[in-house]
Amino acid sequence: MNKSKKIIFKLREFPHLSETFIVAQIVSAINLGYEVEILVHKILETEPNLRSSLIAQYGLMDKIKLEDYKIPKNKFTRLYKWIVLLLKNSMDMEFIYKFHKEQSQFSLTWLYQWYFYKQLNEVALFHVQYGTGAKPLDILKKIGFFKPKLIATFHGHDAFFPINGFISQEGYYDNLFQYADLITANTPYLGDKLIEIGCPKSLLQLIPVGVDTDFFYSKKQMKLPSSILKLITVGRLDKVKGQLFAIEVVRQLINKGIDVELTIIGGGEEQSNLENLTTKYSLEEKVFFLGKKLPVEIREALWCHDVYLLMAVPLPDGRRETQGLATLEAQSCGLPVVVFDSGGVKYTVDNGISGFVCPEHDVETVVDKIAILANKTDQLEQMGANAVTFVKENYAQSVIDERWRKIYNKVINEK
DSSP: OOGGGEEEEEEEEEOOTTOHHHHHHHHHHHHTTOEEEEEEEEEOOOOSSHHHHHHHHTTGGGGEEEOOOOOOSSHHHHHHHHHHHHHHTGGGHHHHHHHHHTSSSOOTHHHHHHHHHHTTTTSSEEEEESGGGGTTHHHHHHTTOOOSEEEEEOOSGGGSSSBTTTBOOTTTTHHHHHHOSEEEESSHHHHHHHHHTTOOGGGEEEOOOOBOTTTSOOOOOOOOTTSOEEEEEESOSOGGGTHHHHHHHHHHHHHTTOOEEEEEEOOSTTHHHHHHHHHHTTOTTTEEEEESOOHHHHHHHHHTOSEEEEOOOOOTTSOOOSOOHHHHHHHHTTOOEEEEOOTTGGGGSOBTTTEEEEOTTOHHHHHHHHHHHHHOHHHHHHHHHHHHHHHHHHTBHHHHHHHHHHHHHHHHHOO
């Protein structure tokens, strides 16, 4: 093993169907020539989707290492092993003491945890996915014990307190923001949120999530001027995704005499509310719920539609979409997009060129923009072509991989 070329990705669980961007990140590191290990608390069963094929292709399940501190369940055995570990590591007593001192209260667990990470102390880099996963690496860096470089990539909810409804701010990221080697976020929106909670600007770098343009590519047929305008939106059925507003858009377009249909792909807790609104508006023949679909099926659906919608809106706590990967995948397939200016979504659209960015909650403006595309087939086709170019130039995975190549090389080789 060339330890100078080894990256450990630290995750809570792996692999998640909805976290294709994490699989893409790991595959990028492998393609860049790094040896990879995936450190997790829990291994999830894989599902037959695009990313599980990548998981098999790159042997990612074989690269998983459980974050198991091997703490005996029997309390007497646990204490005995603790004493043995303490004696065997007496040369590191200063670091062991400092590590325990950083904890809120004494526990035998801390020595087992410290010893687990001691065995990983010679790798080149830890790349943590989600800021909440940085513990205890931030403490190990603080006490001067940990040699690997540390990058933490934030994805959204991990920047909004209370995180997961119970983690309060109260200095939660202080050690990470002081001792990490780099913090990354996918858009200026998320970057600003990190700065608000204490991340130094000098530590922060913005790197968007990339799109596999070899998989999501344009194969759309030319739309006939007289045919129905087909709208589509993809994502979990959640209030932050704003599917309720998409249904309202359909209602208003039909009231204007524009013949449209809306396909909604995804599952989630908002499904009954969305179906009830569809029934209320008598749109059962115009709004279709397809449920969860595999990426191959999503791509096929995108090819059969004309315009992509993302009516994302803020949640009560103010949290918004941080990027919107599906919006980019749709553009890569040749669809112009119409979105609300919510969170980081606007950064995924070349406004007026590959689609339209409309004020948050402004359904009327969305309706007006879609009406333009419905009445001007040439503009619809041109925007679709522009969308493909926009994604290839700015968000193609090959483009993002090159940025990560420079980042990894710089961080790992810094003295």
